[in-house]
Amino acid sequence: MREEMTLLIERYQDHLFAAAFSICKNAADANDIVQETFLQYYTTDKQFETEQHIKAWLIRVAINKAKNINLSFWKRKSVSMEDYANTLAFETPEDGALFEEVMRLPEKYRIVLHLFYYEDYTVREIADVLKVSEANVKVRLNRGRTLLKKTLKEEWIDDDQ
Secondary structure, X not given: XXXXXXXXXXXXXXXXXXXXXXXXXXXXXXXXHHHHHHHXXXXXXXXXXXXXXXXXXXXXXXXXXXXXXXXXXXXXXXXXXXXHHHHOOOOOHHHHHHHHHHHHOOHHHHHHHHHHHHOOOOHHHHHHHHOXXXXXXXXXXXXXXXXXXXXXXXXXXXXXX
């Protein structure tokens, strides 16, 4: 027995999401698990006896995928930005706030600013690490600083009001 995908998705999407979310406690991961579960159903050659058998199989697959995510190296080693920032020692609260703003920048600017200011890499070293030109590193540093200045200026203006 094989059911049509659209019917299965309508019937079981919420059940699979709830099962996955209860294990991984993350909506984005739960959504990914639901999609991967339906994809696995679509690609499997397995024949099912009844609709209940299909539902049980889908839920079991979703649960196993959620457990796998929780056991993954990335999930076990990842921490929130706030938790990471709390582990760092800053001389002043302003330094901590600045670090958090740097970490909120788009990745290509965040990386060069972090390497330049926090890790004391030179422009040449950053270019070698990122496999980009020195001119590109300088442009990213400049644009990152501009974004950071704009963000900090907006915060400063909001604090005055």
